[in-house]
Amino acid sequence: MSWLLNNWDQVLTGLYEHVIIAAASLLIAFAISLVVGILAARSDRVFRWSIALSGFLYTIPTLAFLALLIPVVGLGRTNAIICMVAFSLMILIRNVATGIREVPADVVDAARGMGMTRTEILTRVELPLAAPVIVAGVRIAAVTVISVAVVAAYVNAGGLGTLIFNGISNDHAPKIWAGALTACALAIATDLSLAGLERMLRRRA
Amino acid sequence: MLVEAWQFILQHPDRFFSALLRHIELSAAALAIAIALAVPAGIAFAAKPRTALAAITIANIGRTLPSLAVLALVMPILGTGFAPSLFALALLGLPPILINTCIAIQQVDPDVVDAARGMGMSRSEIVRGVEIPIATPVIFAGIRTAAVQVVSGAVLAAYIGGGGLGDFITAGIAMMALPQLFVGAIPATLLSIGTDQLFGYLQRTFTPPGLRAA
Numbered sequence: 302m303s304w305l306l307n308n309w310d311q312v313l314t315g316l317y318e319h320v321i322i323a324a325a326s327l328l329i330a331f332a333i334s335l336v337v338g339i340l341a342a343r344s345d346r347v348f349r350w351s352i353a354l355s356g357f358l359y360t361i362p363t364l365a366f367l368a369l370l371i372p373v374v375g376l377g378r379t380n381a382i383i384c385m386v387a388f389s390l391m392i393l394i395r396n397v398a399t400g401i402r403e404v405p406a407d408v409v410d411a412a413r414g415m416g417m418t419r420t421e422i423l424t425r426v427e428l429p430l431a432a433p434v435i436v437a438g439v440r441i442a443a444v445t446v447i448s449v450a451v452v453a454a455y456v457n458a459g460g461l462g463t464l465i466f467n468g469i470s471n472d473h474a475p476k477i478w479a480g481a482l483t484a485c486a487l488a489i490a491t492d493l494s495l496a497g498l499e500r501m502l503r504r505r506a
Numbered sequence: 507m508l509v510e511a512w513q514f515i516l517q518h519p520d521r522f523f524s525a526l527l528r529h530i531e532l533s534a535a536a537l538a539i540a541i542a543l544a545v546p547a548g549i550a551f552a553a554k555p556r557t558a559l560a561a562i563t564i565a566n567i568g569r570t571l572p573s574l575a576v577l578a579l580v581m582p583i584l585g586t587g588f589a590p591s592l593f594a595l596a597l598l599g600l601p602p603i604l605i606n607t608c609i610a611i612q613q614v615d616p617d618v619v620d621a622a623r624g625m626g627m628s629r630s631e632i633v634r635g636v637e638i639p640i641a642t643p644v645i646f647a648g649i650r651t652a653a654v655q656v657v658s659g660a661v662l663a664a665y666i667g668g669g670g671l672g673d674f675i676t677a678g679i680a681m682m683a684l685p686q687l688f689v690g691a692i693p694a695t696l697l698s699i700g701t702d703q704l705f706g707y708l709q710r711t712f713t714p715p716g717l718r719a720a
Contacts, residue, residue, distance in 0.1 A: 360702050362658035363573075365691035368675045372507060372684050448572035452662065455679065465578045469665055474582035481575035488570040 338397025548607025
């Protein structure tokens with residue numbers, strides 16, 4: 302505890318870096334998944350292939366994935382972000398596509414009958430109705446990304462994992478506690494706040 | 507580089523196979539413990555809606571915890587080596603199995619349970635003969651998720667002295683020796699994908715014939 306009081310700036314820096322790389326990865330993954338997910342909602346073939354491919358990426362152990370990227374992009378943040386994007390694609394694509402598919406056909410028909418174009422139907426009917434399912438995906442993806450980012454410290458990506466690894470190599474328990482508990486708290490806080498958002502969207506829908 | 511990685515395995519077969527074996531032992535033992543605890547607990551909790559809700563809520567929180575953070579937190583308490591790694595990995599495997607077991611048993615159609623009771627089955631007969639078989643596919647889905655998580659997590663066990671394929675990766679990164687890095691990373695990936703496929707197959711095999719989709 303006294304270590305934490307004397308070194309809170311280290312923890313804050315770690316937390317800040319952690320949030321930045323996690324948020325950047327999530328944003329990139331979300332942009333890709335939105336496009337692929339919308340296509341996958343329309344075509345069974347795109348759905349099957351994109352889920353099979355992203356599911357394969359999802360199965361690779363985090364540390365192995367980071368290691369395999371080293372010969373390609375070296376150490377550092379790029380490596381970590383590629384890995385984190387790859388891990389969140391499956392969850393996000395699946396939820397975007399499922400969310401859109403679950404919009405009742407009657408509602409889409411009604412929108413078409415009102416003279417809406419396909420783009421209008423997508424942006425004003427389908428996506429808003431799919432929002433709770435999409436946010437549910439973002440929630441799982443966010444937690445996954447935070448978890449991957451802890452390991453990513455090993456390839457010099459920064460973040461809370463740095464404290465854990467330094468603590469392990471110097472056999473300094475307070476540093477491990479500070480890094481690991483802050484990472485857990487970040488994951489739980491993210492999960493709960495996105496769960497709140499999901500509930501709000503469901504109530505509105 | 508792949509050739510060099512292959513040569514590394516040929517030159518150090520004992521090191522490679524003992525790491526591989528260690529990895530499999532560690533994962534299998536952790537998964538076995540997680541199944542042995544979470545399946546009976548899930549079945550027991552499912553009978554009491556409030557306990558089930560509490561258990562699922564706690565398990566959901568457990569599920570969000572980063573794997574490496576859990577492994578790291580175990581170290582200051584239990585030290586390094588095989589046993590602490592086993593403990594941490596078993597802990598990581600619990601939530602998906604517990605959640606799926608609980609939900610699967612709760613979702614068994616009450617009419618089916620009523621019918622079984624009407625046929626004169628006792629409570630334990632209903633659990634064993636009706637609820638568990640119907641819940642099997644969902645329980646196995648949970649075990650599959652847990653298995654992949656445990657095999658992936660076992661790579662990280664190298665940090666707390668648990669051994670396994672992660673040792674090659676950490677050594678490879680530390681020395682920037684790419685062949686060695688591959689010796690750890692490629693088999694670990696194959697193991698993880700193989701585990702996913704294996705449990706997918708088991709899930710289909712153990713699904714009672716009457717529940718299989720055509």
